[in-house]
Amino acid sequence: MPLTLRGATPADIDPMATLLHEDARARQRRDPALWRLADDARQRIVQALTRALGPGDQPVRQAWWIAEDGARLAGLAHAMHLPVPPIYAGRFGEPGLLLADGALAAGAPPDTGARLRAAAEAGLREAGASLLLSATLPGGAGQAALARAGYVPLTLYLTKSGLETAAPAGVRAATEADVPAITTLSAANRATLAALDPFWVPHPEADARFAAWMTRSLTLTDRDMRVAGTGPAMTGYVIAQPATPLHFPAAHDFSGIGVIDDYYATEFADPAALSGSGGSAAALLQAAEAACAGRGRDTALVVCPAAWHSKIALLEQAGYAPGLIWMIKRG
Secondary structure (H helix, E strand, C coil), rough: CCCEEEEECCHHHHHHHHHHHHHHHHHHHHCCCCCCCCCCHHHHHHHHHHHHHCCCCCCCCCEEEEEEEEEEEEEEEEEEEEECCCCCCCCCCCEEECCCCEEEECCCCCHHHHHHHHHHHHHHCCCCCCEEEEEECCCCCCCCHHHHHCCCEEEEEEEEECCCCCCCCCCCCHHHHHHHHHHHHHHHHHHHHHCHHHCCEEEECCCHHHHHHHHHHCCCCCCEEEEEEEEHCCEEEEEECCCCCCCCCEEECCCCCCEEEEEEEEHHHHCCCCCCHHHHHHHHHHHHHHHHCCCCCEEEEEEECCCCCHHHHHHHCCEEEEEEEEEEECC
């Protein structure tokens, strides 16, 4: 029978949960530290699908598509509209994101993945997305298929387990008095990001918005902010914070994972090559790892643009490797 595609409904939750649970097990086998399976994985999947497919307002706009080969579920695609962080201009509107929890059943027809992706893309574009993003595991068939469909790497999520536990000398906890210097360094960071890809063009009020967020972040008890230097002599900052469901499908327990997102050192100013020894940048990274370890998080995920080669080189030297990739498609 020909493959058919349609939007998922609550009646599909049970077979969808079975396929997603199988896919999560495969992800866990690939990297048990990053993709730790929750003890109640299937229950979490069912709860997430029930929220997504049930009535009522959703925190974000999302949709599930299913492919059926006769009466058999052949595959799934999951997509959402990604809110634009307030420090960015968002000139292209909310991008559409195909999440990493799409799955194909064993023995699915060869064109199942491509047809699901096309259906998800069409749905996102009809809902107003002019840019498309897709999350995928690195180096596999999924990344190759996205490349053939016109996607290119945008962001790497580099991961490491077995974190440093000792805080290095020369790095300290940030205070509210450090916010102006952190904001100045952030402006340099944002300028480099915008030069790497117009996706990251900053908002005209980015400095004020970033400073306000840093001030509030200092009051949040689930994260750690570290800086190297003081005032005009500050050479970098880093924030270690908990992981969120955005990057982890519902089946996975990410409570032991810390995310290092805001991470900048003046030695990264040239995205092509590290300037100096990289000692300050390495110390900041070690401080972030120690902060994660101090909170019982044994794995870290560092967010890094795919074109920022100097930062990637330092992370690889420290033992990091890509665990997830976000790719972008324009036009």
